[in-house]
Amino acid sequence: QKEVEQDPGPLSVPEGAIVSLNCTYSNSAFQYFMWYRQYSRKGPELLMYTYSSGNKEDGRFTAQVDKSSKYISLFIRDSQPSDSATYLCAMIRNTGGFKTIFGAGTRLFVKA
């Protein structure tokens, strides 16, 4: 079983829809939780990060962490065609060093 599970999609939505992207994890040692966006043929870029359980909002993006359920989500409101990309969740555990574990990534298509 992978430490971090993420549905690879693809997920296709119409412009303006609310998008929900999710990851589950199995290791309680994960401390930091991040969402990266990766456009085709580019390196990932950080969208949001959080340390604690709860919600964090940044513009059209909301990151949610539920440590008790080992579940994180990214919500995108009023989705735009420019949001079409692969979204990767990532987590850092500080047991045995600072290792970063990424989910497989969910490919999102937003249709105009």
Added chain:
Amino acid sequence: EAQVTQNPRYLITVTGKKLTVTCSQNMNHEYMSWYRQDPGLGLRQIYYSMNVEVTDKGDVPEGYKVSRKEKRNFPLILESPSPNQTSLYFCASSKPGVLYNEQFFGPGTRLTVL
């Protein structure tokens, strides 16, 4: 411009021929890392370095070596490449502290081992 650079961007080689992929950052970051990205597996960490002369294994270190003699550079060495190392490789860097989580990625190196 603040950036992470990787060279080469594309490389086709043959089994057993030693190669080095260079990574350099101009942001004075302490933390640097190498990942490989494969379809369906996402990004997997190969090695990381907390600072000069401090390196540690990630989750898939077999067949790779790294060195960190200068803060800005973190080369990835494949002593004897094999076809299962065909992949897309990313280098990343970040500051220490809470910003460990904000990693800046290079543009990627697509490696094919025949």
